[in-house]
Amino acid sequence: MSRSTKKGPYIEPKLLAKVKRLKAGDRTVIKTWARSSTIYPEMVGFRFGVHNGREHVEVLVVEEMVGHKLGEFSPTRKFVKHGGRIQKEAEMAAAAAAAIKPAADKPSLR
Secondary structure (H helix, E strand, O other): OOOOOOOOOOOOHHHHHHHHHOOOOOOOEEEEOOOOOEOOHHHOOOEEEEEOOOOEEEEEOOHHHOOOEHHHHOOOOOOOOOOOHHHHHHHHHHHHHHHHHHHHHOOOOO
16 A cells, blocks of 8 residues: 555655765665665665665666665565476476587587
8 A cells, every 4th residue: 555645755864864965976885774765866876775684685776766665676585486396307308408419519520
């Protein structure tokens, strides 16, 4: 659910102060745990280290991100893959086919 328009967008005050203190071209990473902060136009061009629960993921803010939350660009879960036995067999068959193909491409020295 979005925030009330009467209240306006939320931004962490300390985060906005850090942005105003730095120059736009500065390459330093601003570490933050405020995933719920809205991205303002003043933040464009800065690098943020957004915490995902385990580490800080570096996010370079561009114009298209304005209005979104910082946490949207720092995923908290890592997708491994779907499948089970059938998927594993298909991967092994593909790896075996790839191993055989380069050996067949080599010319013989007769």
